[in-house]
Structure formats: structure tokens, C-alpha cells
Amino acid sequence: MxxxxxxxxxxxxxxxxxxxxxxxxxxxxxxxxxxxxxxxxxxxxxxxxxxxxxxxxxxxxxxxxxxxxxxxxxxxxxxxxxxxxxxxxxxxxxxxxxxxxxxxxxxxxxxxxxxxxxxxxxxxxxxxxxxxxxxxxxxxxxxxxxxxxxxxxxxxxxxxxxxxxxxxxxxxxxxxxxxxxxxxxxxxxxxxxxxxxxxxxxxxxxxxxxxxxxxxxxxxxxxxxxxxxxxxxxxxxxxxxxxxxxxxxxxxxxxxxxxxxxxxxxxxxxxxxxxxxxxxxxxxxxxxxxxxxxxxxxxxxxxxxxxxxxxxxxxxxxxxxxxxAQPLEPTPNLPAIDQIQSVRLQDVSFAVGSATLLHHVSLALAAGQSLAIVGENGAGKTTLIKLICGLYPPTAGTITINGQPRTAWSTASLRDRIAVEFQDDILLHFTIAENIALVVPEKIDYDRVDRMLQEVGMLDFVQHLSHGVRTMIGNELDPDGISLSGGQKEELLFARVLYKDADLNILDEPTAALDPLAEKQFYALASAKLKDKMVIFISHRLGSLTVQSQIMVMKDGRIIGLGSHAELLASCAYYRQLWEAQKTLYAAGDQNEEN
Ligand SMILES: Nc1ncnc2c1ncn2[C@@H]1O[C@H](COP(=O)(O)OP(=O)(O)OP(=O)(O)O)[C@@H](O)[C@H]1O
Ligand SMILES: [Mg+2]
The missing domain is CATH 1.20.1560.10 (ABC transporter type 1, transmembrane domain)
Incomplete structure (x- = not known):
């Protein structure tokens, strides 16, 4: 029974x-x-x-x-x-x-x-x-x-x-x-x-x-x-x-x-x-x-x-x-990866139930390279990076890391080497330093936290708070916890990514809440700090991405263009359409100014 x-x-x-x-x-x-x-x-x-x-x-x-x-x-x-x-x-x-x-x-x-x-x-x-x-x-x-x-x-x-x-x-x-x-x-x-x-x-x-x-x-x-x-x-x-x-x-x-x-x-x-x-x-x-x-x-x-x-x-x-649930890692004692040097997706598709969200995606990225992904809402950008992070296994095709299938490496060691800023990332109602370092307080390198805050332009603000980096965010656990603006939250989330010093850095709409000056600084900083790493940027603001050597255009779960800004303007009609649409918005502003 x-x-x-x-x-x-x-x-x-x-x-x-x-x-x-x-x-x-x-x-x-x-x-x-x-x-x-x-x-x-x-x-x-x-x-x-x-x-x-x-x-x-x-x-x-x-x-x-x-x-x-x-x-x-x-x-x-x-x-x-x-x-x-x-x-x-x-x-x-x-x-x-x-x-x-x-x-x-x-x-x-x-x-x-x-x-x-x-x-x-x-x-x-x-x-x-x-x-x-x-x-x-x-x-x-x-x-x-x-x-x-x-x-x-x-x-x-x-x-x-x-x-x-x-x-x-x-x-x-x-x-x-x-x-x-x-x-x-x-x-x-x-x-x-x-x-x-x-x-x-x-x-x-x-x-x-x-x-x-x-x-x-x-x-x-x-x-x-x-x-x-x-x-x-x-x-x-x-x-x-x-x-x-x-x-x-x-x-x-x-x-x-x-x-x-x-x-x-x-x-x-x-x-x-x-x-x-x-x-x-x-x-x-x-x-x-x-x-x-x-x-x-x-x-x-x-x-x-x-x-x-x-x-x-x-x-x-x-x-x-x-x-x-099945254990995350069916085979125990997989080798740990020391450094991620290359990531390759070959003919990767991904379906949930009867809906196919990604169709035959292939891409390659090596240390020192960056990739920008653009595309309309629902194109599959976030889903793609979730696969790269290992949150979902592909339903077809292969993902290889350093030339080995992703599943041949220990999950924990891969997670150690990847830093992601998702669109819906959260700050915890803990101290600012804990939110950046994401480790128990005894293990926080406070000098490093300060440096990262300095990089993202938040150090001055934080130093003026009553408890500095030990100030609590939100008031769930501390009545004196502070509230942050949308842009400040994004800056802290980016400081979190920098603190981790990972090999593969993925930034999904990291500047959606930033003002234009802060956004410009963000890309300058990200390019400088992460230039030896692998970086994937996702953004709807094409203007910020034009300097990227590789831009990937996605639509309906497919890659429909890959190249530099100039190459895509010449070869990809859909990219041109997106670009023109944004340009017109700004141009309209200029015209209003003139009138
Ligand atoms: N777990 C899931 N189960 C079923 N469908 C999903 C799941 N996650 C995402 N989708 C669907 O997949 C499609 C792609 O979503 P995704 O979040 O990747 O888009 P996106 O390109 O990041 O869009 P945005 O620019 O709005 O962030 C959407 O139609 C979404 O509804
Ligand atoms: Mg998304």
C-alpha cells in the first residue's frame, strides 16, 4: 500500500x-x-x-x-x-x-x-x-x-x-x-x-x-x-x-x-x-x-x-x-574548469512544450571578444543567454566550452566563472557590500567593493550614507535601510558583475534605467574593464552598440544577421529598419528643436 x-x-x-x-x-x-x-x-x-x-x-x-x-x-x-x-x-x-x-x-x-x-x-x-x-x-x-x-x-x-x-x-x-x-x-x-x-x-x-x-x-x-x-x-x-x-x-x-x-x-x-x-x-x-x-x-x-x-x-x-527533480549534475566529480576561454553554440534549438523559442542558433566567442545582441521584444535574446549560462539545456544542438561539451564540466565551477546581469535581477535587502560581493560578510574584500563602487561612479554616494558600504538596502531587515533609484540599482548590479571578475560576462539590458551620460560611461567602462574577457551585451539602444565589432540580430528565435554596424546596415534589412526607427526618434527631436 x-x-x-x-x-x-x-x-x-x-x-x-x-x-x-x-x-x-x-x-x-x-x-x-x-x-x-x-x-x-x-x-x-x-x-x-x-x-x-x-x-x-x-x-x-x-x-x-x-x-x-x-x-x-x-x-x-x-x-x-x-x-x-x-x-x-x-x-x-x-x-x-x-x-x-x-x-x-x-x-x-x-x-x-x-x-x-x-x-x-x-x-x-x-x-x-x-x-x-x-x-x-x-x-x-x-x-x-x-x-x-x-x-x-x-x-x-x-x-x-x-x-x-x-x-x-x-x-x-x-x-x-x-x-x-x-x-x-x-x-x-x-x-x-x-x-x-x-x-x-x-x-x-x-x-x-x-x-x-x-x-x-x-x-x-x-x-x-x-x-x-x-x-x-x-x-x-x-x-x-x-x-x-x-x-x-x-x-x-x-x-x-x-x-x-x-x-x-x-x-x-x-x-x-x-x-x-x-x-x-x-x-x-x-x-x-x-x-x-x-x-x-x-x-x-x-x-x-x-x-x-x-x-x-x-x-x-x-x-x-x-x-x-533530477540532480543538476547526474555524473558526479566532473572536472572543474579553471578559466573559460571559449564558448561555442552549434545548431542549438530550444523548445518549451510545443513552442520552439530558439531555432538553429550557432555562435562562437573567445576570450577578449565581445558580442552585442539586438532584436525586438520576445526575439529570444534572454532565452539564448539562459542557455549559455546553463539554466536550460538545449533541446537540440551542442554547447561546448573550451572545446568540451558544457555538460563535461562541473556546474559549480562553470557558475564561478560566469557573471550575469539579467533584466529582472534583484538586490537583496542586505548591505550594499553583501549585494556586490554576494558572499558571507567575513569573506568580503571591502577594498575591492570600494574600488568597484568607484568604477561604476557610486562610491561618493555610498560614502555619504550613514553606514557606508554596510548600509542596508531596503527596509525589510532594517528600518533605516535605504531605497535606490532604478539607475542606482543598475549601477550596483554592474559593480556586482565587476566584483566577480568572471571570464564570461553577460549583460542583459544593463543600461535601460541609466541616463544618457551614465550609459555612455557604462559602455566606456565595460569595454575597458572587460576587454580581456568574453562579454555579451544585449540592448535595445543600438546607438550604444555601434562600436562593437560583432552585432548579432535576432528575430523570432533565429539569427538573421551578424556583423559590424556598417556591415549590417548594408546587409540586413531588418537591422536597417531598427536603426532608422531609432534615428528618426532622435531626428524628430532635433527638428522640434529647430522649429
Ligand atoms: N520558460 C519559458 N517558457 C515558455 N516560453 C518562454 C519561456 N521563456 C521565454 N519564453 C518565450 O520566449 C520568447 C522569447 O523570450 P525572451 O525573454 O528570450 O525574449 P527577449 O528577446 O529577451 O525579449 P525582450 O527584449 O523583451 O527582453 C517569448 O515569446 C517568451 O514568451
Ligand atoms: Mg530579454
Whole structure:
């Protein structure tokens, strides 16, 4: 059975660390819990017995009873402490997976992260780990321990009960078995329909994330997005409510039937007790106490088992997550690359589903060379560089680095030698220096950070901030964190690229937010600083690229021109069209000036 496999899997994971300590603590807890259960059942009868047939004179009997009660009380306190210790173990178990969670996602393939299914798997694994103690993998362990611990107590109480009248054990067991069978109907419904709820919850989490992002705030206000968001959200909320209603109907029905079975059972047992006229007062007290204790314990077991069943749906998601993505590097111990000297794409195509985004692209780049890529929106420029960076593998054709297939080099070493500035790159809400160096603070070379800030023209600005390069960006983690303009952000992102001192530098629209003077300085600086490296520039502002010796023109995922500015003006009609369009804009400005 699949869920049995999930259960074994989770319990094995739980037992992976400090197994002996966990088993020992649990065994002691079982013994103490069982002793306490035995005490609860026999204590009232013992009191009656001692009062009716005292073995010691008056006051001593009371002291003996008090002493026994104290022992029972002590057992109860000890039991609670032991259970706390076990809860701490399951808490640690869940938290152990938080770094594992992000660590695994870090190694996922980009395509898996982009995919709808990948996103759902991540959301559901997140639920399994982060939900808190009542749901998820922690709850599977907690409730399993609870069920075992209580079962042992039931056996002890049943033994005490059986000592007086064995038939009663059978009656109580039968009642609870029927109730458990009913509970399984509700559990089966939950397991069968959880997927539907997962799906809606996953869509809903998009809304929550989007609404919680501060950057969404301005758009939501200025465009008055409330009606639109509300309508989408209502549809999803209705879906969740409808699902919950269906589930509640099932649990209400099952709960009602369980109450009926229990009431009839107790009534029947009472009749049975009245019929057996041989029982003494102690026996009746033991019967009634044991009935209550057993009913409570069986309810605990039923609930724990039902919680195990319900939470195994999370366990399945968690397991799916752990096994979902293929490792980024199927072959371990690939050689590390020291320096990237050449990159070559041969007849590379790339498709996502049925859409082909790149068709037969070939290009070559060696150290000391630069390439400019131009083309309309959606031409495939960013997609192409994502392939070069290794975020996506090509669906056809080959990418070679230093003459070897890209996949022959260790991914980590390639990442070390490539620096990229994407159009949608982010600055973290950490210090300026951390954002540039992107390493832990102890490893930051602060002199180098200063030099890079100087290069991009930001040093003066940064030095005037209250904490210099240690000033925080954004106010998520520091109320005094600063806000940056769009252009300043781009300058810091470029300082990040320069700091990395990589062999292959890729700059996707690095100047979109820069003023004309800053843009001019940027290209002068980039050409000077990166002249011995490989550089790929992507820009819509053709004027800045005219000095580049190699310009590649892309359209609809294809290369339709390659050459210098002058060569392309002569040979590529589409390039000429782009160039003329931009020139006309500026010329129109000049004419307006003259008028
Ligand atoms: N992961 C993806 N799945 C499906 N389609 C994608 C994916 N990424 C990009 N596309 C599509 O591929 C095409 C090329 O996108 P790309 O981002 O490469 O364009 P671009 O040339 O960089 O455009 P821009 O100048 O606007 O930045 C677009 O039509 C886009 O919708
Ligand atoms: Mg792009």
C-alpha cells in the first residue's frame, strides 16, 4: 500500500538521527504511561478496598492512600515531561528539513522550477514541513508515537479489566473497532480528494505571495486592481469553501454514527453489568473507571491513527518533492574548469512544450571578444543567454566550452566563472557590500567593493550614507535601510558583475534605467574593464552598440544577421529598419528643436 510506504519512509527519516536516544526515551515514556494508566484504573477500587478492609489503623490508611495518590501524580508529571522531550525530537526533525528544502530547490533545474507541476510540488512540500506541529511530516511522527504509546496503555487497562471480567474487554474492543472502521471512511475521503484542495491552495498561494509583496502595492492602488483581484480570489475561495463543505459533510456523518455506536455500546454494557449479579462494589468501580479510561484511550488512538492517515497525504507530497527533480549534475566529480576561454553554440534549438523559442542558433566567442545582441521584444535574446549560462539545456544542438561539451564540466565551477546581469535581477535587502560581493560578510574584500563602487561612479554616494558600504538596502531587515533609484540599482548590479571578475560576462539590458551620460560611461567602462574577457551585451539602444565589432540580430528565435554596424546596415534589412526607427526618434527631436 502506498501510504504504508510513505509511513515507513517518514519514520525511517525520523530515526536517522539520534535513533538510540529517541527509542530509549519513547520506551521509558511507554512504561511510565502504562504504569499511570494502570494506576488510574485500580486506584478508586483500591481506595474502597482499603477503607472497607483496613490493614492499618484509621489515620495510617489515609496516609497510605495519600502516598499512593502522590506516586500516581508523580507518574503523570513524569509522563508529561517525557512526552515534551519526544515532541522536541519531532520539532527538530521538521526543522532539520528547512535547510534541506531550500538546498534541494537550489539544485533543481530551472525548467523544473518554471513548470506548473514543479511549483505545485514545492508548495506542497512547503506545507508538509512548515505547517507547524499539527500538520505535515512532524504530525505523522507525533501521532504514530501517540497511537503506540496509548495502545500499550490500553493493553495494561485491558489486563486489569480482564482480571475482573474478560467479556468486558471484548465488548469495549468491538465498540471501538466499529468506530475506527467508520473513521476510516472519512480518512479515505480526505486522501482521495486532498489533491483537489492542493491544486486550489497552490493557486491561492500565488495571490497571497503577490499581495504580500510590497512592490505590488503601488500597482494595486494606482490601477485599482481590487475588483480584478477580488473576482479571481473569490473564485478560488469559493472552491476551497465548497471543498471544505463536502469534507465537513463526510466528517459530520461519520461523527454522528460514531456517537450512536458508542451510546448503544455503553447502554448494552450497563445492561450486561446489571445482569451479572455476582459483582462486588470494587468490581463495579473498576468496570466503570476502566470503561471511561478505555473509551478515552481508544478515542485518542482513533484520532491519532486518523491524523496519521490524514497527514500521510503531506508525507506523500514531501516524498514527491525529495524525489522530484533530477540532480543538476547526474555524473558526479566532473572536472572543474579553471578559466573559460571559449564558448561555442552549434545548431542549438530550444523548445518549451510545443513552442520552439530558439531555432538553429550557432555562435562562437573567445576570450577578449565581445558580442552585442539586438532584436525586438520576445526575439529570444534572454532565452539564448539562459542557455549559455546553463539554466536550460538545449533541446537540440551542442554547447561546448573550451572545446568540451558544457555538460563535461562541473556546474559549480562553470557558475564561478560566469557573471550575469539579467533584466529582472534583484538586490537583496542586505548591505550594499553583501549585494556586490554576494558572499558571507567575513569573506568580503571591502577594498575591492570600494574600488568597484568607484568604477561604476557610486562610491561618493555610498560614502555619504550613514553606514557606508554596510548600509542596508531596503527596509525589510532594517528600518533605516535605504531605497535606490532604478539607475542606482543598475549601477550596483554592474559593480556586482565587476566584483566577480568572471571570464564570461553577460549583460542583459544593463543600461535601460541609466541616463544618457551614465550609459555612455557604462559602455566606456565595460569595454575597458572587460576587454580581456568574453562579454555579451544585449540592448535595445543600438546607438550604444555601434562600436562593437560583432552585432548579432535576432528575430523570432533565429539569427538573421551578424556583423559590424556598417556591415549590417548594408546587409540586413531588418537591422536597417531598427536603426532608422531609432534615428528618426532622435531626428524628430532635433527638428522640434529647430522649429
Ligand atoms: N520558460 C519559458 N517558457 C515558455 N516560453 C518562454 C519561456 N521563456 C521565454 N519564453 C518565450 O520566449 C520568447 C522569447 O523570450 P525572451 O525573454 O528570450 O525574449 P527577449 O528577446 O529577451 O525579449 P525582450 O527584449 O523583451 O527582453 C517569448 O515569446 C517568451 O514568451
Ligand atoms: Mg530579454
Amino acid at each position: 502506498r501510504s504504508a510506504g510513505d509511513w515507513t519512509y517518514i519514520m525511517r527519516l525520523f530515526g536517522k538521527q539520534r535513533r538510540a536516544a529517541k527509542i530509549l526515551l519513547f520506551l521509558i515514556d511507554c512504561v511510565v504511561g502504562a504504569a499511570y494508566a494502570g494506576f488510574v484504573v485500580s486506584f478508586p477500587a483500591l481506595v474502597v478496598h482499603l477503607i472497607q478492609q483496613p490493614i492499618l489503623p484509621g489515620l495510617s490508611t489515609v496516609l497510605v492512600i495519600l502516598a499512593i495518590a502522590l506516586v500516581g501524580y508523580g507518574l503523570n508529571i513524569l509522563d508529561t515531561h517525557l512526552q515534551d522531550g519526544l515532541t522536541q525530537f519531532t520539532f527538530d526533525f521538521r526543522f532539520d528539513y528547512i535547510p534541506v528544502f531550500s538546498g534541494l530547490i537550489f539544485n533543481w533545474r530551472q525548467a523544473d522550477i518554471d513548470s506548473v507541476q514543479g511549483k505545485a510540488v514545492i508548495d506542497q512540500a512547503y506545507e508538509a514541513i512548515y505547517n507547524g506541529g499539527n500538520d505535515g511530516i512532524g504530525a505523522v511522527v507525533d501521532n504514530t508515537l501517540q497511537a503506540v504509546r496509548t495502545s500499550i496503555q490500553v493493553i495494561i487497562v485491558a489486563l486489569v479489566l480482564g482480571y475482573f471480567n474478560p467479556w468486558l474487554i471484548l465488548i469495549v474492543a468491538a465498540i471501538n473497532l466499529v468506530e475506527y472502521a467508520l473513521q476510516r471512511i472519512a480518512n479515505a475521503w480526505f486522501a482521495k480528494h486532498k489533491q483537489e484542495e492542493n491544486q486550489i491552495a497552490s493557486y491561492q498561494s500565488y495571490f497571497t505571495r503577490m499581495l504580500m509583496k510590497r512592490s505590488s502595492g503601488k500597482d494595486i492602488r494606482l490601477f485599482n486592481l481590487f475588483p480584478l483581484l477580488h473576482q479571481h480570489f473569490t473564485v478560488l475561495a469559493d472552491g476551497i469553501v465548497a471543498w471544505q463543505q463536502r469534507y465537513t459533510r463526510v466528517t459530520t456523518l461519520v461523527g454522528g454514527l460514531q456517537v450512536a455506536v458508542n451510546a448503544l455500546g455503553i447502554l448494552g454494557t450497563l445492561l450486561f453489568l446489571i445482569q451479572s449479579q455476582t459483582v462486588s462494589i470494587e468490581n463495579i468501580i473498576v468496570f466503570i473507571t476502566a470503561m471511561q479510561v478505555l473509551n478515552a484511550r481508544f478515542t485518542t488512538i482513533r484520532q491519532a491513527l486518523s491524523e496519521v492517515g490524514r497527514n500521510l497525504s503531506y508525507a506523500a507530497n514531501f516524498r514527491a518533492f525529495l524525489g522530484y
